[in-house]
Amino acid sequence: MDVFIGRQPILTVDKQLFGYELLHRTGNLNSFDGLDGNQATAEVISNSYLAFGLDKLSDHKKCFINFTKDLILDETPKLFSPDSIIIELLEDIEITAEVIKKCETFKEEGYNIAIDDFTDFGNYEKILHVIDIIKVDFLGTSKEKRIEIMDRYRHRPIQFLAEKVETLEEFEEAKSLGFELFQGYFFCKPSILSTKDLKPMPQLYIQMLNEINKPVPDIDAVATLAEKDVALSYKLLRLINSLGLQVKVSNVRQAIVFLGLAEVKKWILILMFTKDSDQSSGILHLSLSRAKLAELLAKKVNVNPHQASLVGMFSLLDTILQRPMEEVLDELPIDDTIKQTLTNVRQTDYHHLLNMIKAVERNDWQELSSHLNTFTITSEALQNSYIEALKWADSIIQVTGKE
Structure with a gap:
């Protein structure tokens, strides 16, 4: 049978490859099909590890993989080595004491952790001490909101990633605000890779x-x-x-x-x-x-x-x-x-x-x-x-x- 996976590059400010985000895909259509988060991540893990081979997908760079609360609590990220992935917390994840404890353990073991679609200050304040990367959605936030986020957290040892950057103007704005990493259609649409499995x-x-x-x-x-x-x-x-x-x-x-x-x-x-x-x-x-x-x-x-x-x-x-x-x-x-x-x-x-x-x-x-x-x-x-x-x-x- 055919299996598919989406892979979108993440670039540095000088447009060098930093890593990839691996995305769930069910075919050559370049969009997410609304699958349950647990199942979508499970298929990304299974396909990237067992069907394609993570080393072939990654070009020896780290891969961002979305994890739900259930998968965090089950310590699923530990299926990967710390130097192969970046744990990406989905935007709707509930930041409970159990989630924080697990993320602290991941951090101690050498994993990097990112927050996806960062907007809600209150939800994430108590976990920022273990966060390495904050991803800000340029389609889902206003310019004022982006400035507020940067002003509030730029003093922390955190990298900021501008995602869904679709125009040169947005790229220039992101650079001026201090974003260091970039992802979006302005650079490259996710490529759809397929293999037999x-x-x-x-x-x-x-x-x-x-x-x-x-x-x-x-x-x-x-x-x-x-x-x-x-x-x-x-x-x-x-x-x-x-x-x-x-x-x-x-x-x-x-x-x-x-x-x-x-x-x-x-x-x-x-x-x-x-x-x-x-x-x-x-x-x-x-x-x-x-x-x-x-x-x-x-x-x-x-x-x-x-x-x-x-x-x-x-x-x-x-x-x-x-x-x-x-x-x-x-x-x-x-x-x-x-x-x-x-x-x-x-x-x-x-x-x-x-x-x-x-x-x-x-x-x-x-x-x-x-x-x-x-x-x-x-x-x-x-x-x-x-x-x-x-x-x-x-x-x-x-x-x-x-x-």
Whole structure:
């Protein structure tokens, strides 16, 4: 499926790039669709981190991301490193004691904090001690109001950002008032970036959260649930790379161990806010059936079933994401053997296993005969495993409503 994100540059007074604001978009239409704030931010986070890759979006500059009160209290900004984002408090956020305490913690940990659409002095006075940037909307304020804001707070160690600057006159006015940062159509409209992404099956979220929330969580049970969903498995591996963890994994369970259940839980909660999948159930079914059949056959031929399952599940990532397999796998911390299998670089046991599965799907019994001899599997055992894999994939698709 296509995912979109808006990216508008923020410039310094000499028009050098300071950073970007990341904006929620649902298509090539350059406007916000009125989505709930929590869901809009969740989709920006998910898309920027897992679909595009924040490093590719940011040009190594900080990105402004809007956060609601709920997301502040849940410490969602901590999914990002302090040097990658600026926490932007939405203009309608209620500045409670809990919000202030969380922002003080963010500040202590090195995060920068901005206030969006600053107009209400009373609402923000008690949090200004942790604010680094005040954004003033040039469309939504009068010249008198802008002067009042600057006169009242210019003595503080705060940068002022003029947003929605649309004319040369407004830019010149902002400079004369002391604004240091600038954003608006006068400089550049938000560019709409798009890429292909997978959306996880939301019905699995609750099951995973229930397992994670148990007094003694069973990592194997969590991994088993994740392995039922191509998208979630892919995103967990993508997350390892996004977080800069220098590890390689050969199965989903290892990915969960490296990330930790607390981190996995955070991302499940983020993904729960995003929209349901519109990915073709046919592609998902084929990926799942390949994963299960690879696992079943691997057990019969003494090949690692977890690695075999991952090979089967990810064998269609290039089709789903409409990108070269090499490019997709470069973004995943997968064991080299699995990468070499999926990119046909080396003839591994998993490579032969995957070719046998593809021959089963094509009903090519001439090719299958050589594979059966290689793996010493009977045609009856292969057929039974194939039927079991199809039934398993059917059951997952039905349970998650992807029919």
